[in-house]
Every structure is written in structure tokens, then in C-alpha cells.
Amino acid sequence: MPNFTVIDEEFVCENCGSQVKKLGYSCRNHCPVCLYSKHVDVNPGDRQESCHGLLKPIGLDINKKGYVIIFKCQKCGSIRRNVAAEDDNMDLIIKLSTNSIDD
Secondary structure, three states, X not given: XXXXXXXXXXXXXXXXXXXXXXXXXXXXXXXXOOOOEEOOOOOOOOOOOOOOOEEEXXXXXXXXXXXXXXXXXXXXXXXXXXEXXXXXXXXXXXXXXXXXOOO
């Protein structure tokens, strides 16, 4: 992964308003309650993206790292991917597994 910058910080989810705690074992980049993220990085953790749109979870992939959430930016349409966290809402992860990428 190019230029990975480790940032694990608390934030308030702009989609559901949940107070999101640090992950503690890796970098937190999405809300574990609603799975939404924010389009802030060009490369993981760099905070160099100017878009700042909400990243809607639209699908799921599975690879050697586990569940990978597929996001689509609601502002610019960019597609991003991130490994699911241990405390993510499993009901929503399961629901994502039935979505097609175009949802």
C-alpha cells in the first residue's frame, strides 16, 4: 500500500452522529455503527484529499485480510475499499454481501 500513514483517532460520524472510538490495533477509518466513512485520504492516512464527501458502503469483498468494505463517494463518485474492523456492525456487513456494486 503506497505511503500508508498510521492515524487512529476518534471522530463523530457525519452520517449517523455516533461517537467513534479509536480502533486500537489498526487505523479506524469508518463508523462501526453505520459503516460510512469520509473521503479525506489520497493515500491511506495522508489527509490530502480535498473532496471530503461521505463514503457510502455499497458492497463487500472477501480476501486474505477478511471482509473488505467497498465505498462510493457521494460527492465525487470515487470507489474506495477498507478492511472491516472487529467491532463493525455485522448485520450491515451481511447486508452488504448481498448488494451489487451499483447499489
